[in-house]
Amino acid sequence: METSRQETPSFSQTEINWDKLDKTKFYVVGAGIFSGLTVGLYPIFVVKTRMQVATKNSLEKSAYAIARGLLRTDGIPGLYKGFGTVIMGAIPARVLFLTVLETTKVAAFKVVEPLKISDPTKAALANGFAGMTTAILSQSVFVPIDVISQRLMVQGYSGHTSYNGGLDVARKVLKQDGIRGLYRGFGLSLMTSTPSSAVWWATYGSSQRVIWRLLGHGNYSNGSGPSQGTTVLVQGAGGICAGAAASVITTPxxxxxxxxxxxxxxxxxxxxxxxxxxxxxxxxxxFYRGIGPRFFSMSAFGTSMIISYEYLKRISARD
Incomplete structure (x- = not known):
């Protein structure tokens, strides 16, 4: 989702620059859209997290067995353990993430634009740098959310403690370890999210250009661009490529x-x-425990997110 001038005419016709957006509408509608996506895909994250903490003696290790066990003991709410914490923390985290991402991309493209390299390479460099920078800054918000929500996701499973909600987790963590307890794994989170975000956005930006080129949409001399349906399909394909690359690289x-x-x-x-x-x-x-759900969640969430995000930018664009 590049936000500077593009050299490929077809791609520039599908892009809405950051300075053309109604920011209030962008943030308000965006909060609703991404909350809805989280509702739909959250059970995958719960199953993935339980798979990753399963011990050798755990009775339920496969994704199917874990999901079936949760439904048997807790019903549908079992697939949404920790959801309240995530949804409350996701709104400020998303605002920070999207703002930093878009503004950083503008600056990054200005740097790479004069370079004599291909458009996909420029997109990979600019998007990758923006994704990396955004991940570093946003972890200050995301890590405490992760610590609390993941404890709620695995409570009662494979010997893990049960809690009375997110506030109970936060209180016990602060009592045991102080504020640094909420940032446990912060270094590894940076090591995970930084390359993941960089790879995701770099792959998304470059793969779109490659796909457009393969489709022959390189020049619209009459001023008409590709159809909206074609644009959505290309963006969705880019999201799948990005999710696949990021999940394989960062799961360990x-x-x-x-x-x-x-x-x-x-x-x-x-x-x-x-x-x-x-x-x-x-x-x-x-090290690849949960690779199936993580691969699916990153691909599904990434594709859904990017299509929704591009749609959000279209409806938030000023005339």
Missing amino acids: LDTIKTRLQVMEHEKRPSTREVIKKLIADDGWKG
């Missing part, structure tokens, strides 16, 4: 980070101990 770090964040104070292992236990239990494939 995400597995380690999740295990660190859900451990109790008295059980808390070091990063090295988590790695050793994963290898001892499942070998190197242990």
Whole structure:
């Protein structure tokens, strides 16, 4: 979603620049759209998180078994453990994320535009830098949300403590570890989210240009651009490519980070101990626990998010 001048005519006709948006409408409508996406895809995150913390002795390890167990014991609400915490924290986090992302892309494209490199490469560099910068800044909000919500997701599973809601988690974490307890795994979160965000946005930006080129939409001399349906399909394909690339690259770090964040104070292992236990239990494939749900969630959420985001920009554009 590049926000500067584009050299490919067809792509520039599908893009809405940051300075052309009604910001109030963009943020208000965006909060509703992304909340709706979270409702639809949240159960996948719960299953993925439980798969990542499963021990060798856990009775339920597969995605199907975990989902079935949650439905059997808690019904539909079981698939939404920790949802309240996520939805409350997601709104300010999304505002920060989208603002930094778009403004950084504007600056990044101004830097790479004069370079004598291909359009997909320019898009990858500018989008990747914007995604990386955004991830670094937004982790100050996202990590505490992760710590609280992930503990709620795994409560009662494989020996994990049960809580009375997000406030109870926050109170106990602060009592045990102070404020740094809410930032447990912050370094690994940066190591996970930074390359993930960089790879996601770089792949999304560059893959679109490659797809447009393959489709032959390189020049519209009569001023007409591609149809809206074609544009949505290309953006969706870019989201799938981006989600696939990011999930494969970052799942091992995400597995380690999740295990660190859900451990109790008295059980808390070091990063090295988590790695050793994963290898001892499942070998190197242990680092890819939950790869199926994570791959699906990143691809599905990424594609849904990017199509919704591009739609949001269209309806928020000033005349």
